[in-house]
Amino acid sequence: MDNCIFCKIIRGEIPGKFIHREGEWVAFYDISPKAPIHVLIVPTSHIESIADVHDSDGVLLGNLLLAAKKIAQKLKIDKSGFKLIINNGKGSGQIVPHLHIHLLGGWGKNPEWKV
Numbered sequence: 001m002d003n004c005i006f007c008k009i010i011r012g013e014i015p016g017k018f019i020h021r022e023g024e025w026v027a028f029y030d031i032s033p034k035a036p037i038h039v040l041i042v043p044t045s046h047i048e049s050i051a052d053v054h055d056s057d058g059v060l061l062g063n064l065l066l067a068a069k070k071i072a073q074k075l076k077i078d079k080s081g082f083k084l085i086i087n088n089g090k091g092s093g094q095i096v097p098h099l100h101i102h103l104l105g106g107w108g109k110n111p112e113w114k115v
């Protein structure tokens with residue numbers, strides 16, 4: 001999608017600090033982190049939100065969760081704990097209308113997380 005900021009990051013038109021980049025999903029650091037580790041897991045295809053997925057997207061959605069597990073392992077927060085959040089629609093706080101999973105963690109012994 002031409003004017004989508006995440007599509008632009010995926011296409012390399014604006015910079016992103018990538019952790020993983022290939023195939024049907026990418027992972028890059030959030031520009032404004034809300035936790036010591038804050039990564040976005042993003043499908044390379046432009047889907048706005050969970051409200052827009054179809055039954056045929058089941059494999060992709062499963063793979064996004066597997067991606068979150070892999071990135072949590074890579075960043076060594078799989079054992080200490082991590083949170084996955086998907087905002088869907090303006091009323092939930094979604095500001096970038098391209099589906100993404102927030103992967104948050106790394107609070108250590110002083111958790112400051114909120115649901």
Ligand code: 5GP
Pocket residue numbers: 005016017028029030031032033086087093094095096097
């Ligand atoms: P949302 O509120 O849509 O679920 O989350 C969008 C996230 O994208 C926010 O946490 C915000 O900080 C992040 N974000 C917005 N613009 C950029 C950008 O240009 N680069 C990166 N890496 N993250 C961004």
Ligand code: ZN
Pocket residue numbers: 001004005006007008045046047097098
């Ligand atoms: Zn997009």
